[in-house]
Amino acid sequence: MIILKAENISKQYRLGLVGTGTISHDLNRWWAGVRGKEDPFLKIGSVNDRSTKADSDYVWALRDINFEVKRGEVLGIIGKNGAGKSTLLKILSRVTGPTTGEIKTKGRIASLLEVGTGFHPELTGRENIYLNGAILGMSKAEIKAKEEEIVQFSGCERYIDTPVKRYSSGMRVRLAFAVAAFLEPDILVIDEVLAVGDAEFQKKAVGKMQDISKGEGRTVLFVSHNMAAVKSLCTRAIVLENGKTVFEGGTDESVDYYIAKNSDKIIKMNYSSLDENSLFQEISIKNNIVSSGKTLRIDFKIHPKINEDKINIHIGVYDFNDEKVLHISSEYFNDGYIDSKNKNPICEIYKNPLIQGFYYINVGIVVDNTVAEELKKCLIFEVMNGDFFNTGIILKPSTLKAKALAHYKWC
Template sequence: MKKKDIILKADNISKQYKLGLVGTGSINDDLKRWWYKIRGKENPFLKIGESNDRSTKGSSDYVWALQDINFEVERGEVVGIIGKNGAGKSTLLKILSKVTSPTTGEIKTKGRIASLLEVGTGFHGEMTGRENIYLNGAILGMTKKEIASKIDEIIDFSGCQRYIDTPVKRYSSGMTVRLAFAVAAFLEPEILVIDEVLAVGDAEFQKKAIGKMQDISKGEGRTVLFVSHNMAAVKNLCTRAIVLEHGKTVFEGGVDEAVDFYINMNVTPNSLPLHKRNDRKGYGDFLFWDIIKQKEDGSVSNIFLSGDTIIFVIQIKNKFKREIKDIRVDFGLNNSRDIRISWFSTSIFKERIVLNESKEDIEIHLEINNLPLKAGNYSLTANLIVDGVPQDWISNAVYFDIENGDFFKTGKIISSNQGDFLIKHKFLLNDE
């Protein structure tokens, strides 16, 4: 069996902060910590503190931005780190990049680490782009000759040729990120650490950056740690992923499974079950009881990618067990601004839905293939008509989220600013 080539190992990493103050916040606390240290005892402040849940008010001034993080990364792997804002992703990357130290635990690495954590990280504003390339190379331990051999590639990739001898303080955030990524990628570190900062770049640059990261990992055998809220980009680039929540690892495994776990972790149920909603209109002999959102594999979810298949399992209650000659279901699709953008109805089909038996529970499936929606929040307003009589109507009966996905099945992600809908199309060369 081939031995694993571990290039990075996080061993029991934790990071504690005191809210509002630097250090422990008082001479008494500092003395207490020092006294325990010289006696060879554990820091007493490690026994207190709360998890980093920013949505709740805590009772302690101490919070754990990270707690007991353990993982290994093999050479050539691309590992995604995903989680909601405040989950501890950036703190972990700063520790891995040695920008800050862990409160407990240890990071073990083999080789140089290049980091792209925030716009302008490692750049001196008064120095030109060219000078900053040499500065960053020197920080990575490279000689002037090594940097010079790569500088033309760096400048060309960044697209900042015209401004390369201008002080960086005059760059836009997008230009700064372009140059910073080019420096980090082309100066050949063994480990490349990339935070969500790539989102600052335009669609063209993001595509170039992801392509370069693929080349780095697959072609050159170097390791990439990648943080992003773009799940399609994570799926496209990473081989494995770690999910963080409130500073703790809640999942580690294959990228598809990790993304599914993260998506389902963020499901926010309606405050009331559908059958208990009283903001409804209609005669009421038949009621929408529940509407379940499923993926193509049958798993229940609240978040889907553009291009996915979504199945709405519509459960209807027949209160008086009446026979049905014609049941009509309409759904109005609304965007986050509550504007109607599409409509689905059984009435457009020739075949009527007829129920000859007096069933109490009725189930109808609405299947939508190749979701052509851009990223955003959507809802369905539900309407039920039985034998021509309006029975039940509920505004915004069900909500769901769409994230950018590989709609065209080309491996390329279309950003949200390219209109409201995605439409299948093709170009043909009329070469007569």
């Protein structure tokens, strides 16, 4: 059953001003409407690219967006900052209207677009629960039946009768999410607000959204820059770029498209410092081809000025969802430290557990228990699926999990 349908949604803004423009522009629009003509300002306007200089007073924040959402689906909406994601959610939530196009929905919509959306700062948390419930069209009895669950889930019981203006941003998000989730909307619209909450709350929130969609059959529209959360939660996704839909499909395919589109993934197997005083002078991956199950060797060249006895190197391997999949440290070898006389230490992961894909490496050097230098994305490499179990069979991409234990050594 289709519960939400967006048809040819476009949104135009005038740059630098509030409103539609000048009186003359409004008169032109009115005169065109009287004659049954199209709004003349819909024929102009530049593409929504925040990184380029404006060549028009008007910009299309969204242009010809079309999609359908079924009951019980979790639709992810992903894209770079300024791609039009929040504008689309505001239109879907009736916060603002589209310039052209039409939104068709069935049932109540609850929105969580930014911290404290819909909250009155002078009212207490409890009073805001009833205010939001009333806005959703619920009776006082219906809200009261859910009140205890909302307060308990939010974790703000001590401050529930305190004005919301005294809440931290994280507390506001906790309460706002609890209100939106437990007051049983048919469609729950969530922007990137969960990033404000702590790790414990994010875990609870994702679990609740899964319960809402799978257990209760309600629909969720979810915007996030956390690709791991999108993959774990969403059943389908669309990718926005410069206000237009550039991809629509399964979650994994959409995330892969977005990552490939927005990261050049230039293989970088060697790093050389341009700073002669840098502690990391050179770092390199010696493998021509990195395969699952084979040895992955990382060589370092450390500045000769280091004479301290207590030196450690930490390596973090990340996928392009920015999830750490491996952490490797020299502190578990050679009595807990690298030999300071060895200016060319080597790390060998001799049963590389990484699945097929692209990865990058962050490194840090610890001198006398203090982080002395860190490098981000110093190396970028690609892993190919290999014969991990030495059976003559090349693994399929889903067979091996990247978070397997890595066996490695330092020398």
